[in-house]
Amino acid sequence: MAATADWNGVIARRRDEIIQGWLNFLRAEGALQTGRIKDAELQSECGRVLALVAPDLAHAGDRSPASDELSQTLSALSRSRALQGFTPSETANFVLGLKPALFGAVAAEYAGQGDLIAAATLDATRKLDRLALITIEAYQRSREEVIIRQQREISELSTPVVKLWDGILALPLIGTLDSERTQVVMENLLQSIVDTSAEIAIIDITGVPTVDTLVAQHLLKTVAAARLMGADCVVSGIRPQIAQTMVHLGVELNVVSKASLADALALALQRIGKRVTDVPQALAAPDYSR
Amino acid sequence: MAVVRDDVMPVRSSDDIVRVRQEVRARAIEIGLSLVDQTKIVTAASELARNTLDYGGGGTARLEIVHEGMRRGLRLTFEDEGPGIPDIALALKDGWTSGKGLGLGLSGARRLSNEFTLDSRPGEGTRVTIVRWS
Numbered sequence: 145m146a147a148t149a150d151w152n153g154v155i156a157r158r159r160d161e162i163i164q165g166w167l168n169f170l171r172a173e174g175a176l177q178t179g180r181i182k183d184a185e186l187q188s189e190c191g192r193v194l195a196l197v198a199p200d201l202a203h204a205g206d207r208s209p210a211s212d213e214l215s216q217t218l219s220a221l222s223r224s225r226a227l228q229g230f231t232p233s234e235t236a237n238f239v240l241g242l243k244p245a246l247f248g249a250v251a252a253e254y255a256g257q258g259d260l261i262a263a264a265t266l267d268a269t270r271k272l273d274r275l276a277l278i279t280i281e282a283y284q285r286s287r288e289e290v291i292i293r294q295q296r297e298i299s300e301l302s303t304p305v306v307k308l309w310d311g312i313l314a315l316p317l318i319g320t321l322d323s324e325r326t327q328v329v330m331e332n333l334l335q336s337i338v339d340t341s342a343e344i345a346i347i348d349i350t351g352v353p354t355v356d357t358l359v360a361q362h363l364l365k366t367v368a369a370a371r372l373m374g375a376d377c378v379v380s381g382i383r384p385q386i387a388q389t390m391v392h393l394g395v396e397l398n399v400v401s402k403a404s405l406a407d408a409l410a411l412a413l414q415r416i417g418k419r420v421t422d423v424p425q426a427l428a429a430p431d432y433s434r
Numbered sequence: 435m436a437v438v439r440d441d442v443m444p445v446r447s448s449d450d451i452v453r454v455r456q457e458v459r460a461r462a463i464e465i466g467l468s469l470v471d472q473t474k475i476v477t478a479a480s481e482l483a484r485n486t487l488d489y490g491g492g493g494t495a496r497l498e499i500v501h502e503g504m505r506r507g508l509r510l511t512f513e514d515e516g517p518g519i520p521d522i523a524l525a526l527k528d529g530w531t532s533g534k535g536l537g538l539g540l541s542g543a544r545r546l547s548n549e550f551t552l553d554s555r556p557g558e559g560t561r562v563t564i565v566r567w568s
Contacts, residue, residue, distance in 0.1 A: 320452055354455055354473070356480040357536045385473040392474065393481075393542035394528050 149250055149264035151201040155194065158249040163190050165245030173237055180228045189238075193217060197242065197275070201268060218275060219282035226286040235283045239276040243269065303329045305336040312412045313342040313375075314405065318351035326362040333366060337375045344412040345370055348405045350381030360395040367399050376400070376415070380408035438506075439499040445512070446492045451483045454495045458510065461497055465506040467568050475508055475566040478546040481539035482512040482562050488533060490514025490560055500565070507548070507567040515559040522552060 155162065167183075167190060196217060199210040218239065225235045247265055254260045303325065306314050315333050319325075333345060347366065352359065367377040379401040382390075390397070402408040413420060443457060444450055458479040462472040479495070486493045493514030500507050519525045526544065531537035540562075544550040547564035554560040 353459075354476055354480055356477050356484070357538045357542060358480075358484060361536050385470045388470050389473045389477045389546065392545045393477065394538045394545070395536065395542070 148204075149254065149260060149267075151264075151268075152198055154249055154253050155198040155201075158253065159194065162242075162245045162249050163187070163194060165248055166190050166194075166242050169241040169244055170238065173234075173241065180230065189221065190242075193221075193239075194242070197272075201271060214275070215278050218279050222279040222282040223286045225279075226283045226290075232280060232283055236276045236280050239272060239279055243272055246272075303332050305332050307336075307340055307342075308346070308409055309413065309416075309418070311341070311343045311416050312346070312409070313337065313340060313344070314346040314348060314409075316348045316351065316405075319353075321352060321359045321362055326366075330362075330366050330369060334369055334373060337370060337373050342375050344376050344378060344415055346378045346380055346405065346408045346412060348381040348408070349379065349386075350383070350405070355382075355386050355390060355395075357393060357395060360390070360393075360397065363397065364399075378402060378408045378411060380405045436501045437498050437509075438501055439497075441497045443495045443497065444492075445483050445486045445495050445514075448487070451480060451487065454483045454497075455480050457497055458508070461499060461508050462566070465499055465508055465568050467508070467566065471566060471568070474546040475510070475564075478543040478564055478566075479510055481543045482510070482564070485539055485562075486512045486514045486516075486560075488535075490516030493559075502567075505567050507565050509563065509565045511561060511563045513559065513561045518556040518558055518560055519552075519554040520556050522554060526552075 167187060170186060170190075193214075196210050196214040200208045200214055202208075203210075221238070222235045225238075246268055250264045250268075251261055254264070298319075304316070306316070308314050313333070313336055315329065317329065321329075333347075336342065337345060347363065349355065349363075363379065367379075370377050377399055379397060379399050381404065382401055400411070402411060410420070439461075441457070443454055445454065455476050459472060459476050462475050467475065483495055486495070491514060493512065493516070496509075496511040496513070498509040498511070500509050524530055525532075526541050527537075528541050529537040540552075543562070543564060546566075548567050549563075549565040551563045552560070553562075
């Protein structure tokens with residue numbers, strides 16, 4: 145068996161030198177420029193990771209007893225990097241920056257033993273690349289978590305049912321009506337109809353950029369369900385270009401529709417026997433100056 | 435007919451359909467389509483992309499800006515390697531669907547575009563091309 149590098153020994157003997165080299169690399173790459181992380185913080189992170197990397201490098205196989213702790217530490221580190229707004233390259237560079245420092249230390253330690261240096265370098269490259277991938281994966285995961293959370297927030301925020309008058313509800317739809325959100329919309333509206341014993345629900349689609357057959361189908365289903373619960377629906381906010389497109393598509397919305405929410409409200413008030421009238425000038429704006 | 439710009443986008447999830455719609459709208463604005471024509475081509479793209487996903491099992495959308503003489507147009511090609519359409523005449527009939535939709539997507543997309551071609555071989559896949567001229 146060929147001689148292998150004593151990684152534990154090398155790192156123990158040249159710890160300060162390696163950390164300095166690592167930090168110099170990170171500083172040169174601009175890790176500190178953005179001010180998101182302090183020099184002292186970076187230094188302590190380097191020390192902590194190096195202490196875990198040493199037994200991993202010294203271990204002959206792919207997974208050493210320190211592997212789990214090491215990948216946990218790196219995952220936590222890249223999570224915080226992702227949240228602080230670092231780019232994926234900056235995050236991966238943290239681990240990759242250890243390479244030049246480590247190679248320098250091995251070259252100095254085993255000067256003149258070319259084969260040993262080459263073997264050690266290859267081994268370290270393989271292991272550090274794997275660690276860099278771990279950091280990238282953790283970074284990606286935490287970004288995805290953010291996206292999923294935002295999606296949930298959007299689907300909840302954008303579907304409010306508002307009460308316009310006793311017995312009149314309005315549902316202002318905004319954005320893309322994919323099926324998952326439409327489910328939420330339907331449930332919200334139907335529940336509100338029960339809660340407020342509404343007779344009329346106005347569905348306003350001013351904020352829906354594209355009305356295709358799927359959106360139309362969702363609308364029709366919502367209207368049918370509301371009807372079964374004893375409430376009539378009025379669709380409002382169909383813009384001219386959407387109206388023309390729907391005619392070409394061949395979609396027939398068998399439901400009362402109005403151009404604007406105001407028209408729909410006027411119709412709804414009429415249906416429940418209310419009327420909005422002009423008030424004589426003197427009553428509308430009493431003159432208190434006298 | 436000269437192709438000025440050519441992009442291919444994947445259609446693998448409902449998020450991709452949203453992206454296709456957004457890109458189509460951006461291109462339609464770029465070539466100066468009127469608001470009505472923009473809405474028409476975006477809606478047609480939405481229908482065809484959804485067909486590619488739901489019936490073709492996913493595929494690609496190709497967005498091309500084409501020039502012919504003085505006029506400019508947007509050519510969209512939706513391609514999948516799904517089961518294909520056995521009876522094209524039936525598929526283009528209003529209200530007919532092999533799934534659970536309204537059965538208006540394909541025929542509607544044809545009415546919303548200036549040119550419409552549909553190639554499909556059972557077992558090999560489907561390709562739909564539409565053009566909207568400015």
